[in-house]
Amino acid sequence: MNRDLIQEDIRKIWASLDGPQRRQMFAELDQVDAEELFLELAAADQLELLEARPLLQRRSWMRLLAPDDAADLVQCLAPSEQSDYLGLLDEPTRREVEALMAYAEDQAGGLMSPRFARLRPDMTVDHAVTYLRRQPLQSYETIYILYVLDPQQRLLGVLSLRELLAARPDALISEVMEAEPVTATPGLDQEELSRLFAAHDLSSVPVVDEEGIMQGIVTIDDIVDVVQEEATEDFQKVGGMEALDAPYLRSGFGTMLRKRAGWLTALFLGEMLTATAMGHFEEEIARAVVLALFVPLIISSGGNSGSQATTLVIRAMALGEVRLSDWWRVARRELAAGLCLGLVLGLVGLLRILLWQSVFATYGAHFLAIGMTVAFSLVGVVMFGTLAGSMLPFVLRRAGFDPASASAPFVATLVDVTGLVIYFTVARLILKGVLL
């Protein structure tokens, strides 16, 4: 029977259980299956399982973990409990884990593994191959990239195992290594780190401090997680909330509520300005109630076009396709797009009013003036929505905020208030002496 298939069943059942059921299932698995499952879990889940066990049993589970995973787990604990868990590790690993914990989880230093394969520059290729074959290779994060260090642990160069195998057996490592490789500093943010991987087509990167001392390596499989995580954060922000930082069904109800209520209330307070704006035009509405009918149609069109523009720009910024200096190119492009889109919607709106008028005679004698008011307002509102939606991410980034906070609802709120002013101003101009 195929182990991977069994593991897949285990994972499926596991995903459908709640906390106490999981603890029971975990206790009933045989050792190999339990270990494999344990290693795949997120740090918070690993911790939950460990906490249900007596202290002495925790030791062997903690020692199963690679140093970077152990650091993640310990960082889930309250500071007062961390030393208990750190004490379960053997001495060298404990020191490695403590070094990793000095960095935030979303920095290169927090993502790196200290377990990489080292070579000396004065070894021959043949000697290096023999040396590697004698190492306990499973304990390295990767052996496919080899790091050449001097006795002070300064990084001199890198060499792929592929190149090592293809090199002349009596050549020196210093002759065949690539000197001055791409490196990252421990403090590098994970989003920039993922761009570094993309720009240089890397499969791993050495992390090196200011003095050139090698600290660890980050491998591309960690970058896949980083990319997913960053996309999820931006996704949730653009939906008009704080990022959850945990899978949806796993995050606590209270935490989730808080992260949604904050933005929702802020948007609500902003949206209150629409009531104020409408209040200024109360007299117009009283004289021509028909004007009120188109308010939702007009402001939502501005919001929708703004939502398109802002998501386009936020994503392009996250991928590095659009930079701050591109703002003018983007503004021109979006202004043109807004004009075209506004004309399309304006025309559709006008046709709708003419059609309803000819069938139901809904809008009375001044239907054409009303139609023109709606059409011109739509052009103005959609242009404003597109421009505001595309520029807000630039403004936020410039001011040092996350551009993804220029969420679709944020832009919609901004556009709603302005949209009302545009609509009623156009109405005053066109309907003066007709209906108003």
Place this chain on the structure above:
Amino acid sequence: MNRDLIQEDIRKIWASLDGPQRRQMFAELDQVDAEELFLELAAADQLELLEARPLLQRRSWMRLLAPDDAADLVQCLAPSEQSDYLGLLDEPTRREVEALMAYAEDQAGGLMSPRFARLRPDMTVDHAVTYLRRQPLQSYETIYILYVLDPQQRLLGVLSLRELLAARPDALISEVMEAEPVTATPGLDQEELSRLFAAHDLSSVPVVDEEGIMQGIVTIDDIVDVVQEEATEDFQKVGGMEALDAPYLRSGFGTMLRKRAGWLTALFLGEMLTATAMGHFEEEIARAVVLALFVPLIISSGGNSGSQATTLVIRAMALGEVRLSDWWRVARRELAAGLCLGLVLGLVGLLRILLWQSVFATYGAHFLAIGMTVAFSLVGVVMFGTLAGSMLPFVLRRAGFDPASASAPFVATLVDVTGLVIYFTVARLILKGVLL
């Protein structure tokens, strides 16, 4: 001077240029720099550069490309031109490229490379190491995972180079290989492929057809691109448009406009129902114009809470955290969240009206009835928005559509119409005999 640094400058300058400037810069680079730049470009950009060159020069550039990249480039061409470019390749590569072109770009078969390292099951470990050292290793996509095939090219097992180096030299490959490895079919969609990598923590996966014949391998660096691409698609869809399929500043103005105008018009047509709904309550508005003032505030609150719910669920579905069968868990959770969020907004709204009344006496004698109408409507609208936003992705997926089409603007449109009905119904109940 460090080559990587020069390349980085070249890339920066390149990014700031337009088409003709790029062609000129490319022509002026020395051969090594030009080749390195060329290999990093997207297929469409590579093609643009090639098309500016005489036919004979295109040959050497085409032959620089790995088969999967060549296939991507050829697929950018009109079908009538494809054979010209295919003819530039050497015969075996051309056959490989044609095989790859049989699959869509977003399937495992379209992503795979046919250049993997093969071993025979009856080789010894030592023999395999010697064999590998004699191969032109640069021509493989990876040599870190080795594929054990029978003479009919059926996949028998896989073996990492790490395991090979650590194995007993006289063991047979068939003894040390992992039999029954995880595989993908050529038709597997790239989104599911990326989940396969995540679930099994893979660095590469063999692609095998129905008869077990090995077709190629997909490596994790391709998966990083897939993950970014899928996130971008979902991001743009959730913003209320079709996915662009190209970087924002690179996509043609007309194409971009079409992809935005389609959804925008559809949403506009849907939003027209608000005018119809408002029309039904025209009499109420005429009698109590004050009701119109809160229309934008109330419907946008429904839209915003719906936007939060839909982005949460869409992203959780894309990551595989939430499945179709979870709909009831999500519905209960969101209904509870909607109630809490609605109560918060209702309370804030009520306080706002009481405050304005006590300072400006804006709302006349019936301010409390108006305040209660707004507060109760907000609870109803936010609950409906949250529920609609969270359930729409399930409905779409169930019906075979992309759940990401449940965009924030789509949900907002849905909620706007219902929100109006809720608001005016509550108003009729509370204000009957008071203002109405």
